[in-house]
Amino acid sequence: MHDAVGPARQVGFPRPIGPAVPVGSAGHPGNGGDGRAVDRGDGGRAARNMRAGAGAMSAVPRTVVSSSGPALRGSFSLPPSAGVLERADRTPPPTPWGRSPVLGPAPEIEAEAARRYCARLATGHYENFPVYAAPFSRAQREALAAVYAFARTADDFADEPAFEGLRERLLDGWEAELRRCFAGEAEHPVFVALREAIAHFGYRPEPFLDLLSAFRQDARGRRYGTFGELLDYCARSANPVGRLVLQTLGIRDARRIEWSDRLCTALQLANFWQDLSVDLPRDRLYLPLEDLARYGVPAEAVLGRRAVPGVAELLELQFDRTAALFADAAPLVAYAGWPGSAYLAGVWLGGRAVLALGRALGPDLLHHRPTLGVRWWLRHAAEKRRRGPEARPS
Incomplete structure (x- = not known):
């Protein structure tokens, strides 16, 4: 069996971008009238408190x-x-x-x-x-x-x-x-x-x-010298999950698998930028070191969550790269069939929305974690019902 499986190659698993805490529910701080929320200063602890009892095993x-x-x-x-x-x-x-x-x-x-x-x-x-x-x-x-x-x-x-x-x-x-x-x-x-x-x-x-x-x-x-190294990590951490989802849906052709890989990598990257304020205090640095050097940003400054000169440009580069991957993945939403298209439309739109919130925050991402609120998800659900299951991305 060992020979049939082969040795493991090196990769990770994307943390879902959807709201880990029902943002907009009673007691959630920072809910905005436009259906979005920002974790303010708590390092995402509110979401992480959802972990308690998550692996209850009394049924087994x-x-x-x-x-x-x-x-x-x-x-x-x-x-x-x-x-x-x-x-x-x-x-x-x-x-x-x-x-x-x-x-x-x-x-x-x-x-x-x-x-x-x-x-x-x-x-x-909790995730x-x-x-x-x-x-x-x-x-x-x-x-x-x-x-x-x-x-x-x-x-x-x-x-x-x-x-x-x-x-x-x-x-x-x-x-x-x-x-x-x-x-x-x-x-x-x-x-x-x-x-x-x-x-x-x-x-x-x-x-x-x-x-x-x-x-x-x-x-x-968690250090990556180049953006290529980060993409290699995503190819092993995120893309396998997308491929398994496609296989479960009966999708096996190379073209849609390639779109799925782009989508999963984009979601992984968007999650990295979303979680900067949570990951940096834990010594997790997903920003490529070559990009830090390009903009003259010391790694110690980013890990210390200091918005030194160059940080805004550094983040814009990552946002642009991630947005391009979402654009490349857009055809998958239209051509995944039912129920894949219905699910993937929410994933694709939600990922892009989180990326847009991160871009709006800019260097403030070092201290605040953007999340989508309940109102955003309700608007998306209503739009999906209006346009039907085969709606194409705009």
Whole structure:
């Protein structure tokens, strides 16, 4: 099986651009009358508080065994190498990082329980999965929820503070489980559900391996010397998800896959610029170092969120590049068929709208995170109903 799958190449997973917090709802600060909002000074904490209890696993009975102690009732059996212990017989208490499934076998997990488990992750995580709410068939939603659960868990292993010091080990274990899944063996609920999706939609291992490669890259640091390096990261972190969505929709031709790649890269980049105020304090720098040098902007100034001369021009360059990718991807919206066009219209328009908000903020992006408000999404839904499912982008 190892030879059939091949070695993982290096890449990441796009964080959804849609509103992680229902902007415009009661208690959300900064909601504007025009249907947009800006996170002001809290580093996006309001959205990140949605993580609490996101990985609740009460629907999946498990048995957890510590590497150095007796089994705990109602939890999962962990390999000694994992070194992580998680109770799963009740909804986890709120934490600053959110819960994810851990490595380890779960005896006799039924397919329906595994599907419910993935649905919980897809709908309950603070970075929820918009595809799960799209007008897809039940089989499509369940398959994409399994894809999301796989990627969400691996992303948490690479990113969340709770897994510091264990990242490579956990990602290696997750890859081993993936390879077993493609060989027809699965015990963890994510892979039980994913095995079903593989059988139904014919997924190949490569997109999943690309995602794991990206998460490993995330775990080792986030610096990009050139824009080409950043595009290479997006090709492995974002584009595989789009390709899996297209395959789930029955779309396999090269032309629409190319448009999807452009769209996913544009969404990833727009998300990077949207999240500058959140990522920079965590030492995540997605602005290419060659561009910083071109405009005479020290990396230390950007990481310190100081709007020194050259920052405005630096950001404009990134906005222009991202806008060009959205323009290149526009035909996909018109030619994805139903229900793909309906879903992709919202993704495409939402991504462009977030990019426009970022452009309007300019250097203030270093301190404020723009998000789309409920009114924007309601206007989009009304427009989509008026124009019909095959509406073409303007």
